[in-house]
Amino acid sequence: MTNTKSSAQLPFGSVGFHITSALPLQTLRGIGMHHITSHDYHWDNRVRKNSYVLLQYTISGKGSFQTPDHTYPQQTGDLFLVQVPGDSQYSLPDDSEYWDVLYLEFSSECLPLLYHIHLSCGPAFHLEASSTLPEQMKQLYADAISNQLASVFDNSKAAYAFLLDLADYALENPALSSPRVTLAKNYLDSNYYNTDLNLDEVADAVGLSKYHLCREFNHLYGISPGKYLANLRLQKSCALLLQNRQHTIAEIASMVGFSNDNYFCKVFRKAFGTTPTQYRLQNQNYDLVRVLHDSHSRVPSDK
Structure with a gap:
């Protein structure tokens, strides 16, 4: 891995990965950083053909992400995470001059983690300033453009590690509440x-x-x-x-x-x-057995 670079040091562009492995691995299929200024920028996920999981993070500027029920303004620190194809769309709104974004496209094997994150935070949420996830995304982009993700397994390991950290963040910082x-x-x-x-x-x-x-x-x-x-x-x-x-x-x-x-x-x-x-x-061959659950909520002690 290379040292983490700031987004100001990274060039705008994109990198795609053609995965040839027959294994059902969670992989990064594309990553890019774009400076969007055209108000023709509009993606309707309902009509897109390829199947993948899209994460788009706002570095600066302002964008818009829409679902049938809600419009989510996208500003610095915001992200949306969706299945493509799907009933959502995103665009540069008329009242915005630009939108700088970092996007990551993950293989459809990542859908179970997507659903898990949606249960906690919904399809769009804000990353707190203390989160290391923005730097991790920039590092992934830096590694991609410098060919550090040179094998299927390097790619899958990096993608899965990031998604697990994102799921962990979502569970610790639920946005949905009642x-x-x-x-x-x-x-x-x-x-x-x-x-x-x-x-x-x-x-x-x-x-x-x-x-x-x-x-x-x-x-x-x-x-x-x-x-x-x-x-x-x-x-x-x-x-x-x-x-x-x-x-x-x-x-x-x-x-x-x-x-x-x-x-x-x-x-x-x-x-x-x-x-x-x-x-x-x-499980009797171990001196001590830890029981792990996929939730941060603690089960109460025995009564």
Whole structure:
């Protein structure tokens, strides 16, 4: 890797990558830095043919990004992240003299991470001044124009590392919020072990109808509250199976909110393809086992 350069030191231009590997790798297929001054600049993602994930970051100036529901002014530090083709478009608005951008095009294998980021921040958001992501993007561009991404694996490693950092940032800095729905999630986090817990109770606790709770919860987190609760209980059971080997399967089922161990085993096997007992045995050769989840939200301690 080369030393990080400021955008003032980098030339405007673009670099494309033709990936010949048959492996389903997450890759950078194109990257560029443009100085846009023409008001004819307009891209309609609904009619574009190639399939990829586009990230466009504003270095300076002003642009506009539109979805069917919202228009997002793009100014210094803003970015949008979208699937192409898709129902969005972006342009240089009439009230802007210029728009300096850095754009990155990722292969469609990156779509799962795109969806994950959208759940937390939506399709457009601002990077805080403390974020290292702008410098990472500039470094990727510098590496691309200096041929530092010379192999498929160099390319994929760089692309994936950046996208993971972006996903990590999105999870730590969620832009989407709904106080009552957040309270509902917190209520589930704090009461998952209660076998009588149900959505009526949660809805009453946060002052929403069950219908609105389910709709808004799914909109904010991309999952129904019932499914979230089931996943939370399974996550907790995995930790207990590995870190509390003195407990029986029936005891663990009760500790995480399942009414009986038979139903717990059925749900566990459907989710993981193995029984709780087999899961515990498969991981008994380690002195210590860490259970990792794809979220920064911490599961509450055992009750």
